[in-house]
Amino acid sequence: MLQVDLISLGGDYPHPTAMLAAQPPHTTTAQLLHSALLAISSAAGGPAQAGWIFPCHDTGLQSSTPDRAQPRARPRSHRPRAAQSRPGRARLRRQKPPGWRRPSGAGPGGDGGGRDGGRHWVVVALFSFAVLTPAGAASAAALPVVINTWAFRTAAETAWRVLELGGSELDAVERGCGQCEIDQCDGSVGYGGSPDESGETTLDAMIMDGNTMEVGAVADLRRVKNAIGVARKVIEYTKHTLLVGESASLFAVRMGFPYEDLTTQKSLSLYSEWLNQSCQPNYWKNVVPDSSKSCGPYKRPEEVTYKEEQTSSKRSIRNHDTIGMVVIGVSGTVASGTSTNGAIHKIPGRVGDSPIAGAGSYADSTAGGAAATGDGDIMMRFLPSYQAVEYMRMGTDPTVACQKVISRIQKYAPKFFGAIICANTTGSYGAACNKIPGFTQFHFMVSSPLLSRPTEQVVDCI
């Protein structure tokens, strides 16, 4: 077994933001761990700075890591198991853009960007037909179903293809969300997005098996790109649920994942712009110097007057687009997962809702699955995904379950930014979002035997 003396491996390391003059100092522990990880990675023959190898896109089933469980050989039947429709109140508009083709391998820069997808939607709507499901009707149900947040089309296509090729529900979630990590969906998933206060991109992800209720999650993961892949390894090779920070990176390296810089020109310029605008916005409050006017370092004032800021999200909707995915197989097996680079300019160490079971997502094969997106600092306080699944367990229609969860958060944080997707074990699904200025509709993707292709849908926020 490889042993590394962390202390003797201390030393400076090339921080991603080294190019920027105003680089904040880092802790010695982080430096030591970083050096240790580099040493482990190269001792293990790992490509410490190599590019990300993730060949699954070609087949949907291969892995960059050596020990991926192979999928079942025989394709599953995708015939509807139950065509059950339940009443709901949401208005779901289904759209089918023309000219859809089976993907042949979109990588970074592919068409998976949800925000792009959002803009794209406006354009294609002029040329396509839309079916407006009247208020009072819910989605038709069939299995399997794949549903994911935002218009992350390549992620939906990847997950669906994994099912078609006989992969498991967990495989589909891992590959689907992993595709977004490759595509850097909206800059909010994967490497090179949402730099924190020190300019570094860190990742949160989780995956949940609704048969066994096992969860694998990583939070504040540094210098490893395939966060949901690492989360899956937490299920497969540990008895833990959640690993965090540099220690999660150490685990990832041991599992064979490349250890590499997540910084890109884009994340550097986001960071540099933020520094130039006096570090606005940020997540501090009640500190000196005044965090609404100047950069830190901040500290507690002599006399603290605690004032809970009304929960209007100062955050830009544009940089909050976590992928959350629920997959329900033909037999009703539920799996769910998330992957995100979290909140831009977050305080280092911040962990959002995405890697927290019941918050970011939840899966229970006796009821259904749900996944959330939005302001995780608010949403995680309500365990919305768990709550939605529990509503569905009681027989509540998925759309209504999603709405009830949003309403509950609204009572405490009327201006929160957030949305949730829900699906039950019959394949019925729904979504809901909180209506705030600039966010009145929520786009999501659905794949089902009732749709000829992964289809973007939109719901009006409440």
Ligand code: SD4
């Ligand atoms: C977070 N919930 O870290 C994530 C961000 C997100 O859509 O969902 N964006 O708070």
